[in-house]
Amino acid sequence: MKIREANKDDFPELRHLYLESRCKSFYWADVEQMTLEDFDQHTLEEHIIVAEENQSILGFASLYLPDNFIHNLFVHPEFSGKGVGTKLLQASIEKMTQPIRLKCVSKNHKAMKFYQEHGWRKVVEEGNLEEKYWVMVYKV
Numbered sequence: 001m002k003i004r005e006a007n008k009d010d011f012p013e014l015r016h017l018y019l020e021s022r023c024k025s026f027y028w029a030d031v032e033q034m035t036l037e038d039f040d041q042h043t044l045e046e047h048i049i050v051a052e053e054n055q056s057i058l059g060f061a062s063l064y065l066p067d068n069f070i071h072n073l074f075v076h077p078e079f080s081g082k083g084v085g086t087k088l089l090q091a092s093i094e095k096m097t098q099p100i101r102l103k104c105v106s107k108n109h110k111a112m113k114f115y116q117e118h119g120w121r122k123v124v125e126e127g128n129l130e131e132k133y134w135v136m137v138y139k140v
Contacts, residue, residue, distance in 0.1 A: 001052070020077060073089065
């Protein structure tokens with residue numbers, strides 16, 4: 001598995017991966033409202049890295065470098081639990097200056113557990129009743 005910077009040629013595959021991943025794992029969200037174009041809007045002005053194997057994208061992370069913030073980290077559902085997220089998380093940490101922050105939807109228990117197992121800690125829960133999320137921080 002190789003981690004590399006994304007390029008515009010990757011965007012069609014990334015759009016599909018983002019949509020499919022959210023539709024399958026965001027049980028609390030209205031999937032009818034999700035579109036392929038969400039990827040472009042949700043990663044605007046962000047640095048995107050991809051995990052690739054055999055010329056297929058297995059996952060990606062989008063980073064807002066000015067704030068040392070991981071905005072998105074998604075793994076294709078077929079490759080969940082195979083180390084893709086860990087590699088993307090490590091590469092993201094290496095690209096930024098600590099402390100690094102991210103937000104994780106409170107209802108996303110699987111993601112919350114993943115981050116905590118990798119040394120992230122919860123700082124504060126924010127958002128409204130329907131869209132609560134934890135601000136998490138990583139610092140060695």
